[in-house]
Amino acid sequence: MSKIIGKGLPDMPWQEKPEGYDMPVWRYSQNPIIQRNAIPSSNSIFNSAVIPYKQGYAGVFRCDSKAVSMDIYAGFSDDGVHWKINENPIQFDGEDPEILNREYRYDPRVCFIEDRYYITWCNGYHGPTIGVAYTFDFEKFYQLENAFLPCNRNGVLFPRKIDGKFAMLSRPSDNGHTPFGDIYYSQSPDLEYWGHHRHVMSPYKGDESAWQSTKIGPGPIPIETDEGWLLIYHGVITTCNGFVYRMGCAILDIDQPWKVKYRSKYYIMAPYEQYECVGDVPNVVFPCAALTDADTGRIAIYYGCADTVTGLAFTTAEDLIQFTKQNNMN
Ligand code: BMA
Numbered sequence: 578m579s580k581i582i583g584k585g586l587p588d589m590p591w592q593e594k595p596e597g598y599d600m601p602v603w604r605y606s607q608n609p610i611i612q613r614n615a616i617p618s619s620n621s622i623f624n625s626a627v628i629p630y631k632q633g634y635a636g637v638f639r640c641d642s643k644a645v646s647m648d649i650y651a652g653f654s655d656d657g658v659h660w661k662i663n664e665n666p667i668q669f670d671g672e673d674p675e676i677l678n679r680e681y682r683y684d685p686r687v688c689f690i691e692d693r694y695y696i697t698w699c700n701g702y703h704g705p706t707i708g709v710a711y712t713f714d715f716e717k718f719y720q721l722e723n724a725f726l727p728c729n730r731n732g733v734l735f736p737r738k739i740d741g742k743f744a745m746l747s748r749p750s751d752n753g754h755t756p757f758g759d760i761y762y763s764q765s766p767d768l769e770y771w772g773h774h775r776h777v778m779s780p781y782k783g784d785e786s787a788w789q790s791t792k793i794g795p796g797p798i799p800i801e802t803d804e805g806w807l808l809i810y811h812g813v814i815t816t817c818n819g820f821v822y823r824m825g826c827a828i829l830d831i832d833q834p835w836k837v838k839y840r841s842k843y844y845i846m847a848p849y850e851q852y853e854c855v856g857d858v859p860n861v862v863f864p865c866a867a868l869t870d871a872d873t874g875r876i877a878i879y880y881g882c883a884d885t886v887t888g889l890a891f892t893t894a895e896d897l898i899q900f901t902k903q904n905n906m907n
Contacts, residue, residue: 578874579898582801583736585872586629590657592891601900602824602846602878602892607658609852609886611638616650616664618642621857623881626687626797626866627657628694635715636866637685637696638662639881647683649698651715657868657877658889667696669710669720677720682708686865688734688798690743695768697724697732697745704752707732707745709768722769728752731760731794736801739834743768746777746795746808746834756815758792762835775835778827780812786842786906788823791815796824796864797878804898805831805838809864809878812844822861823847824880826901842906845897846890848883856883869894 594603613621619640627636633655640650640662652662671677680701688695693711696718700708704727710720724732728750735744742764750758760777781789789812799806806829813820823844830836848860863881874894882888 579894580803581869581871581874581876581894582803583869583871586868586870587872588656589629589868589870589875590877590889590891591875594891594896600846601826601896602890604850605658605889605891608850608888609882610658610889611660611662611887613885615660616640616662618664620645621885622662623884623887624684624863624865625879625881625887626685626696627654627868627879628687628689628866629868630694630715633657634868635687635694636660636662637667637687637698638887639683639685640666641683647681648679649682649685649696653715667718669718671710671720673722676702676722684731684863684865686733686798688736690734690736690738695734697734699730699732702727704728705730705750707747724763724765724768724771725749728755730755731796733795733798735806735834736798739764739832742766742773744834745771746799748792748794754820756791758794760793760795760810777829777835778837778840781842781906788812788814788821788844788847789825791820793825796880797867799829799834800867800869800876800894801831802828802894802898805829806834807894807897809845809867809897811863818860820860821848822863824862824864824878826897828898828901839901839905841901841904843900843904845892845900846878846880850882852886852888853882856885858884862888
């Protein structure tokens with residue numbers, strides 16, 4: 578049995594795999610868990626991140642307003658399924674007004690490292706880049722320097738230092754809807770100066786795994802297991818009707834995470850349900866967070882559906898690792 582390395586979370590959201598189901602990831606029966614209008618100002622709430630906090634859960638949510646202005650909002654939950662999202666976006670404190678100036682904010686990730694919760698997101702600064710902030714309580718947020726020069730998206734921290742440094746995956750991009758994109762690894766001694774950049778993986782050029790042929794980007798915070806870092810990511814194909822976003826899985830070396838040990842040629846989840854196929858941007862599943870229980874190996878994935886609502890899906894470390902190894906094309 579493959580094992581998650583980390584803490585137990587016995588009360589996390591969970592449903593058993595439906596009888597006879599043949600995919601490695603299965604949906605929560607009450608999806609979507611967050612509707613598009615869960616706060617008064619919102620047009621859509623999707624691509625959002627959650628984490629265990631106190632006796633329950635906290636999260637940072639992407640809410641696009643009815644002006645379709647993109648911002649991130651804190652929220653809280655007792656059970657990880659029913660969420661109370663603040664009606665006003667996060668206000669950041671910080672040292673430099675130049676960095677605090679908001680252009681747009683979207684697709685947050687939340688990562689606990691050592692003593693605090695770090696937020697990373699796609700931050701407008703003369704183009705999209707990776708915003709970085711931290712909080713202790715999801716009430717006061719302190720914004721740090723942007724991690725990289727524009728253009729970049731999908732900045733995803735590792736949940737512990739690697740080789741004594743903070744570590745981040747990201748996906749250099751363009752200023753628009755980016756028709757390309759590889760995943761890279763970077764490290765930093767202080768969360769301000771990033772370097773030691775390493776290439777992790779590219780889209781798959783070819784027919785063997787066409788669903789991820791245009792671009793790929795890291796999703797939830799990588800999950801530490803005894804087989805390596807379990808990376809759930811999104812993969813995109815360009816069709817005559819535009820991009821289709823699916824979910825994939827890879828296992829990265831534990832000490833040198835830019836080395837891919839296994840990568841599944843099949844997707845682990847794709848837009849099949851109505852709320853994933855129909856919405857403001859059709860045919861998108863976009864994972865941004867995962868809860869894990871080290872005692873049972875359970876994993877709950879939070880993902881955006883059609884850029885409109887938020888869904889929840891389940892798997893286990895054993896299911897994902899076996900699937901990824903069996904269908905490996907690395
Ligand atoms: C990406 C990002 C995501 C979005 C996806 C599909 O480029 O903007 O926030 O979910 O496109 O529209």
